[in-house]
Amino acid sequence: MNNSAANTGRVLWAGLRALLVLTVICGVLYPLAVTGIAQVAFPGKANGSEVTDASGRVVGSELIGQTYNLPLKDGEETPTPDLKWFQPRPSNGLGTNSVNTQYSIILSGATNRSGDNEDLITWVKDAKAAVVKDNSTADFKVKPSDVPADAVTSSGSGLDPHISPEYARLQVHRIAERNDLTVAQVDKLVADHTDDRILGFVGEPRVNVLQLNIALRQLVAEKG
Numbered sequence: 001m002n003n004s005a006a007n008t009g010r011v012l013w014a015g016l017r018a019l020l021v022l023t024v025i026c027g028v029l030y031p032l033a034v035t036g037i038a039q040v041a042f043p044g045k046a047n048g049s050e051v052t053d054a055s056g057r058v059v060g061s062e063l064i065g066q067t068y069n070l071p072l073k074d075g076e077e078t079p080t081p082d083l084k085w086f087q088p089r090p091s092n093g094l095g096t097n098s099v100n101t102q103y104s105i106i107l108s109g110a111t112n113r114s115g116d117n118e119d120l121i122t123w124v125k126d127a128k129a130a131v132v133k134d135n136s137t138a139d140f141k142v143k144p145s146d147v148p149a150d151a152v153t154s155s156g157s158g159l160d161p162h163i164s165p166e167y168a169r170l171q172v173h174r175i176a177e178r179n180d181l182t183v184a185q186v187d188k189l190v191a192d193h194t195d196d197r198i199l200g201f202v203g204e205p206r207v208n209v210l211q212l213n214i215a216l217r218q219l220v221a222e223k224g
Contacts, residue, residue: 053214054221060210065091065103065161068213083134084178086171086216088209089150090127091158108157127152131170140173162206165194179220189215 038046049062060066065088069079081087091103113120131151132142148166172186179186193212197203 051210051214054218059214062161062208062211064159065089066210067091067103068209081134083174085213086163086168086175086209087134089160089163089167090152090154103159108159110154110156110158124152135170135174137173137177142170146170161208161210162195163209165190165205165207168194168207168212175216179216181219181223185219186216189219 035046044050050058051060051062053059067079068082068085068087070082072079088103111120128144128147128151131147132144136142147170148164150164151167151170154160168190169187172183172190175181176183176186189212190207193215194205194207196205
């Protein structure tokens with residue numbers, strides 16, 4: 001009995017020492033080392049890829065999309081897009097039953113609705129009609145066939161901060177009209193903020209909406 005108790009005690013003490021050592025190594029030293037290396041080598045990415053405006057104020061992350069809406073009015077449940085800004089793609093669905101409608105980072109994922117789901121079809125049709133209506137101006141009429149897929153569907157995560165160059169260009173005339181700019185000025189803005197494929201062959205050309213809107217704000221401020 002004494003030997004058994006002594007052996008058990010030694011095993012427990014050895015286990016406790018291993019726990020303490022591994023806790024210090026894996027729970028303290030390793031995270032500190034990784035954090036330190038990240039802060040030195042990749043400070044921007046380590047701190048969330050923050051985006052600042054011309055004044056140096058942090059206005060978001062280049063990795064997470066956000067909405068550009070007017071303040072909610074009394075009785076409104078769904079905010080109205082502020083059409084003086086470039087609009088992002090819908091955030092994970094297009095209706096109140098979607099997983100994430102406001103780029104809330106606490107939710108990420110797809111709606112998991114099939115391509116023939118009636119709700120999804122209705123949402124896409126409604127979204128396409130809204131895109132056509134919102135982006136048609138006196139001298140530029142948008143046709144339903146002009147609307148790219150990312151204008152009416154969300155990304156897989158529902159948090160994608162990018163839109164296609166096609167969707168950005170579709171909004172140029174509306175942006176120019178709403179901000180008293182020329183179409184050529186806004187066209188150049190989109191071209192300057194269009195990123196090519198990574199390494200020339202990975203992914204698709206894309207436009208970061210937040211960075212584009214920051215540049216738009218600066219352009220409007222310079223004009224005014």
